[in-house]
Each structure stands twice: as structure tokens, then as C-alpha cells.
Amino acid sequence: MDMRQLQTLVAVADTGSFAAAARIVNLTASAVSQQIQALEGELGVVLFDRRTRPPRLNAKGEEVVRAARGVVRILTETRAAISGGRTAGVLKIGAIRTVSMQLVPLAFAAIRPAYPDLTFDLKVGMSEGLMADVAAGRLDAAVVAEHVGVPTGLIWRPVLTEPLVLAxxxxxxxxxxxxxxxxxxxxxxxxxxxxxxQIETELSRMGVRPAGIAVTNTMPAIVGCVAAGLGVAVVPRIALLDVPLGLVRAVPFGDGAITRRLGLAERQVSARAEVLKALARALGDAVAPSPAELDPPV
Structure with missing residues (x-):
């Protein structure tokens, strides 16, 4: 088993076919097939279900791919460190929607001068799916809300605490x-x-049963409904960062004590540890005041 075989396996997993992977690793499709067969022989397991076209990774294959991603990443960065090279490659970061529009891009810009050879790949999604991607090695880390079920092998590093407000x-x-x-x-x-x-629990504690007018599953849609004058909503203050001044007012909710914590989910052992520490610091520093006015308590 060598580095080239692992790189080829990861390329097949990412592209979905031997032919597409061949273009990534600069080999012929038959050479890719030979490398995969050699890897299977060395490991003593079949990694693909070849009854399908193109062949699909089986459960063992998925497991080996997760390990291969980590090995390839660590070896690449170790070579760079030994040779005195600078951190390079692609930093694959996931983020929930409310932090993907301003907070994460600002953090990327902040660490860019220290890592000029690094490029960024940002995936937007829900916390659970993003953490699964980190655990599987598809992402280096993800900016997610505090979560009770952090998968085994991951750590969750808090980066900021934000209040919930009534928009x-x-x-x-x-x-x-x-x-x-x-x-x-x-x-x-x-x-x-x-x-x-959390929002529903606080409304219940307040003894409030508001009359509903709309239901949606994304924060931008909720804020858009408020800005259009449909009604009010409870949102994290950071969700109002992009709202033009005067369209929405932010009113203290739950005596200002109801908050949401955001953090960086990453693997316990990561070759990107240094960069991720810098990113976590930049995320904490990137929080800017919301354009929406915060009404004083009445």
C-alpha cells in the first residue's frame, strides 16, 4: 500500500467513477483499476461492489476511504513541514447558513495573509450533516451550533456565544x-x-402562545418574512448581519439570557490543527455589530 494508491482511492470516492478519477490523478482508467485491485489485494478485502456500473464503494470501502483521507492529508503536510514549505492545499470547511454569509468569509480573509498558498472550499449545511462529513474526512472542520451528540473522534471547540433576539x-x-x-x-x-x-422552550416558559402566520426552515427566509412586515420571529442576532438598516429591529428576548453557542467541530487528531486554531481565533474576532438596531428593554 503506497501513497499513490490511497490518493487514487480518494479520487474515485470523490468523483464517483474510475474514469473520472483517472483525470484527477493523471492515469488511464485501466491503471486506476489496477491500483485499486492491488490495494484490495494488499488489504485482503474487496472495496467496491462491481455489480454496479460504475462500481460503488461498499461498507469496507467507505471505511478505508475515511482512513485514506487522513493518511494522505497528514503525509502531504508532513512533507511540506520537513521541506520547509508553507501550508498549502484546500481547507475544506462546513458552516451552518447563518455564519456562512459573513462570519466565515471574514475569518477566511483574516487568515489568508498567514497562509497565502491555502485555498478554501466552503460547504453550507445543517449541523448534523456537517459533523458527519467531518467524521468521514470529507471536511477538515465545520462551524456548527452547540450539539449534544458530537460523534466519537471529534472535538467541538467553542468560538463565540450569541444572544437570541426577537426580530x-x-x-x-x-x-x-x-x-x-x-x-x-x-x-x-x-x-x-x-x-x-430552544426557541419553543423559551416561548413556553414565558407563557406565550403567539398566533402563527408562517413556518420555514431557514433563517434567511425567516428574516425575509420579518423584513417584509409579516410578523415577528426569534433568531440569533448574527442572522441579522445582512439586513439593511431600518428594515428590522432586534428586541431583547428572554431577558437577554437566551444564547446560542457556535463552535468548530474537528477531528481529535488533525493535520490541519494549526490552521484550524487560527481559523477559530479569526471566527471569534470576526463578529461585527448587527445593522439592525437593538431596542433598549422596555
């Missing part, structure tokens, strides 16, 4: 959260993520 349309001045929830229709965030449950 209200323009013209809603002079009323606190309870009054606004009573007076205006409610736009509900309905997903299986912890944040949605």
Missing part, C-alpha cells in the same frame, strides 16, 4: 418581546435542530 419589522418601536409576540403574528423556525427546540 420585529420596522415601526415596532416601544414594545417589549412579550407585547410584540402578543400583538403581531409569529414566524416559526421549524427544523429538527436544537435551536428550534
Amino acid at each position: 420585529a419589522p420596522a415601526g415596532a418601536e416601544g414594545r417589549d418581546a412579550a407585547a410584540l409576540l402578543s400583538d403581531l403574528p409569529f414566524i416559526r423556525y421549524e427544523t429538527g435542530v436544537p435551536l428550534a427546540r
Whole structure:
């Protein structure tokens, strides 16, 4: 088993076929097939289901691919370190939607001068799926909300804590959260993520049963509904970063004590540890005040 075989295996997994992988690793399709067969012989296991066209990775193959990604990454960076080379390659980062529009790009820009040979690949998704991608080696790390079920082999490094606020349309001045929830229709965030449950729990604690007008599963859609004047919604303050001044007001929610923590999920052993530490610092430094005015408590 050598480095070239592992690189070829990863290329097949990423592209979905031997022919497409051949273009990535600069081999013929038959040479790719020979390398995979040689790898299977050395490991003593079949990695692909060849009854399908193109052949698909089986369960053992998926397991070997996860290990191969880590080995290739570590060997590549070790070679660079020994030779005095600079950190290079692609940093594959996942992020939940609310931090993907400004926070993560700002962090990328902040670490770019220290790692000029590094390029970035940003995937936007839900916390659970992104952490699964980190565990499988498809991502180096992911910016996700605090999560009770961090997969084995991963660590979750907190980078910032943000308050939840009641987002209200323009013209809603002079009323606190309870009054606004009573007076205006409610736009509900309905997903299986912890944040949605956290919002519902606090509304229940407040004894508030707002009259619903809309349900959606993305924060940008919720903020758009509020800006259009449909009603109010509970959102993380960071979700209002892109809202033009005057369209939405941010009103304290839950006495300002209801917060969401964001962090970086990464593997316990990572060849990208140095870069990820720099990224975590940059994420904490990148938080900017929201353009939406924060009403004082009434």
C-alpha cells in the first residue's frame, strides 16, 4: 500500500467513477483499476461492489476511504513541514447558513495573509450533516451550533456565544418581546435542530402562545418574512448581519439570557490543527455589530 494508491482511492470516492478519477490523478482508467485491485489485494478485502456500473464503494470501502483521507492529508503536510514549505492545499470547511454569509468569509480573509498558498472550499449545511462529513474526512472542520451528540473522534471547540433576539419589522418601536409576540403574528423556525427546540422552550416558559402566520426552515427566509412586515420571529442576532438598516429591529428576548453557542467541530487528531486554531481565533474576532438596531428593554 503506497501513497499513490490511497490518493487514487480518494479520487474515485470523490468523483464517483474510475474514469473520472483517472483525470484527477493523471492515469488511464485501466491503471486506476489496477491500483485499486492491488490495494484490495494488499488489504485482503474487496472495496467496491462491481455489480454496479460504475462500481460503488461498499461498507469496507467507505471505511478505508475515511482512513485514506487522513493518511494522505497528514503525509502531504508532513512533507511540506520537513521541506520547509508553507501550508498549502484546500481547507475544506462546513458552516451552518447563518455564519456562512459573513462570519466565515471574514475569518477566511483574516487568515489568508498567514497562509497565502491555502485555498478554501466552503460547504453550507445543517449541523448534523456537517459533523458527519467531518467524521468521514470529507471536511477538515465545520462551524456548527452547540450539539449534544458530537460523534466519537471529534472535538467541538467553542468560538463565540450569541444572544437570541426577537426580530420585529420596522415601526415596532416601544414594545417589549412579550407585547410584540402578543400583538403581531409569529414566524416559526421549524427544523429538527436544537435551536428550534430552544426557541419553543423559551416561548413556553414565558407563557406565550403567539398566533402563527408562517413556518420555514431557514433563517434567511425567516428574516425575509420579518423584513417584509409579516410578523415577528426569534433568531440569533448574527442572522441579522445582512439586513439593511431600518428594515428590522432586534428586541431583547428572554431577558437577554437566551444564547446560542457556535463552535468548530474537528477531528481529535488533525493535520490541519494549526490552521484550524487560527481559523477559530479569526471566527471569534470576526463578529461585527448587527445593522439592525437593538431596542433598549422596555
